[in-house]
Amino acid sequence: MKRHITGLFVLSALLTIMACKKSVEVLTPSGSDETYKVPQGNNDYDNTIVDYYNKYGTYMLYKFTEKDVYWTPTGWKKPTLPNGTWTTGAEVEASDSAYINAQLNLIKNKWFGFYTDKFLKKFLPAKIMLCKKVDSVFTNYVFTPTFTAVKGTKKVAAFYNYDNIQVNYGDATVNSMTAAEQRLFIYKVNLIFMQSIYARGLNAPTAEFANSADYNTAMTTYAQAYGKGIIIGYSNITAQSDWNAFITAMVTYSAPQLNASVAITDQTAAGILNTTKDPSGQIKRRYNMVRNYFINEYGVDLQLVGNATRGL
Known part of the structure; x- marks a missing residue:
């Protein structure tokens, strides 16, 4: 009798474990984030954006919130003035739709074009924000009439926070870039790309x-x-x-x-x-x-x- 009861107990436990395992497989985690979806519209450039997502798993977003840009596990990264000086960061605005095609061509030729699909799939961040404004923020000082700390800004080609890179030139200026401005874009966006790779710990030395x-x-x-x-x-x-x-x-x-x-x-x-x-x-x-x-x-x-x- 004892063996029979024990066998029934073991069988019951196994069935319970199998049932639990099956239920776990079909559950969706409560913390899953389904905010990002492409396409975000039905424009011709949305096809290019979807192709990039299918290749590299990266969302190229021209519609986004401040949370999408500034939230990180270590804190909110939008520049602020907490103690008389501005925190490091950039202020951004989403691209104008009329210039997204040209901006995507700029990204292709002056950024993605230097790398293979294998490299981009491995190292691109989760999100690329398409912007018409990426302004690096810093503290400037005015000495008259009194010594005062004020916000200074400088247009930059790109900036990064945690899981995203913000890329500039989603406006009319994309069509009038000089050769020097294009070289500066190459310099900045590729430097930011590398810095984001370092920050995410993706590339250990041999x-x-x-x-x-x-x-x-x-x-x-x-x-x-x-x-x-x-x-x-x-x-x-x-x-x-x-x-x-x-x-x-x-x-x-x-x-x-x-x-x-x-x-x-x-x-x-x-x-x-x-x-x-x-x-x-x-x-x-x-x-x-x-x-x-x-x-x-x-x-x-x-x-x-x-x-x-x-x-x-």
Whole structure:
């Protein structure tokens, strides 16, 4: 009798577990977010936006709320004036519908065009906000009649918060961009793209790169760091921050700028491949590790981005 009862108990428990498992599979989590849907309209550019979503899983939105732009897990990122100075951030406005086609062409030619589908699918954020205004906000000071902190703004090509990148030029100015403005767009939007990748922790350095420099021995000068092939600096450095610095150098400096002779006291990436800053050749060796990784893994030459910022 005891065995019979035990068998019935086990069978009952198994049936209960199976029923629970089945019910879990069909339930929709109460916290799911179904806010974002494309297309947002029935314009011709909506087809392009849907195609991008199908390829990369990224929502390109021309209708959005402040929450879509500014909410992050660590706080609200819209610039404010809490203690007499403005917090870092950007103010945005959604694109004018008449210029979205041209804006999408700008994004295709000056941003997406540098990367393969594999790269974009891996690294694009969840949302791209199509904007006619992206103004970086900062604190400015007026000295007359009294010393006062006021809001300063500067038009920028792009900005990012958490899971989204806000892209400018969704207005008439997209059709009158000068060559210099287009190069500046390439510089800014691709730099912001890389910074958003770093912030989301998506791109760890390879073991080869991490093991190719000594990050543990204390240093006191840039010359010492350069001698080890390190370009991020000499204080509180990591392989990750150094890896990010090499990527940033490639997408913001042209090959001639990186190879120019620049004083070793200069703390920018300019001249890092020249013997003035790289007498041991360690920087160039590690630069090639990073560049070749992206070429081999994703079919992307990041240096072509930096070259384009200078019209090469």
